[in-house]
Amino acid sequence: MPRKHAEYRYIMPGLVLAACVAFAGFALAQSAEPVSPKLTPKLQDLLRKEMLSVNEASQEILAAMVTGDDERVATLAQQIHDSFILRQSMTPEDKADLMAAVPEDFVRMDRNFHEISAALAEAANAKNRPPQRERFGQMIDACVACHSKYASDRFPAFSE
Ligand code: HEC
The missing domain is CATH 1.20.5 (Single alpha-helices involved in coiled-coils or other helix-helix interfaces)
Incomplete structure (x- = not known):
């Protein structure tokens, strides 16, 4: 004993x-290294603008989903997929700067996020509502996953 x-x-x-x-x-x-300080000022500005648009669109998607407006969900999810600003305003040089500055894992997370947006648009086009809610949940998970890992400077609450 x-x-x-x-x-x-x-x-x-x-x-x-x-x-x-x-x-x-x-x-x-x-929480890896925050990506924003590694970007050129132009890319920092584009990323921030992109995020504000994504933020607005995701809130509007919620409003459209709870009112059964599949068409609106599809339009907004497609816009997120196509990248409002970032991809459309980047020169080839900006693209090279971006790839040089961010880790491969950030690119993977971004790609995953955009794939989820496409899947959400697809579910909305097909008027399949339960899968829309599932994809929307995955989309929010993707926001949080990337912010907690790569935006701990902007959102310090994630590192508490
Ligand atoms: C692949 C990574 C990634 C994904 C996915 C992502 N974000 Fe972000 N987001 C960032 C980074 C990095 C910043 C910090 C930018 C900065 O500090 O300049 C940011 C900043 C923001 C900001 C603050 C913008 C400001 O005013 O400075 C908002 C709002 C935001 N994101 C919303 C969202 C929403 C909503 C989603 C999901 C629907 C999302 N983000 C998905 C990386 C991501």
């Missing part, structure tokens, strides 16, 4: 340490 207690004394701190290491690894994986 006393021997068993002695073992616990070692196991518990070991478990706590393991949990801390695991948590630190998770926290690091969650």
Whole structure:
């Protein structure tokens, strides 16, 4: 019996340490370097404008979904997919600057986000409502995933 207690004394701190290491690894994986400070001033400006448009469109999509306006959902989701500003205002040089500044994983997250928008537009065009809500949920998850990892300077609450 006393021997068993002695073992616990070692196991518990070991478990706590393991949990801390695991948590630190998770926290690091969650918030990488913010991307905005690495961008050229023009790209910073374009990204911010793009985000404001995406923000507005996503709120309007919610309003359209809860009123059954499939057509409006499709139009807005397609606009998000096509990138309001960013892609359309970038010169080939801006594109090269962007690719040089951001990690591959940021590009992957952005691509995933745009694919979800296309899938949402598709569900709305087909007037399939439950899949619209599922895609919209995935879209919000994609906003949060990217912000918590790459915009911790702009949204410090994610790193608390
Ligand atoms: C692939 C990454 C990524 C995705 C996906 C993303 N964002 Fe962002 N967003 C950013 C980054 C990076 C910033 C910080 C820009 C800065 O600090 O200049 C930002 C900033 C913003 C801002 C603040 C703009 C300002 O005034 O400075 C808003 C609002 C925003 N995002 C909304 C959204 C919404 C809503 C979604 C999803 C529907 C979304 N974002 C998806 C990367 C992303």
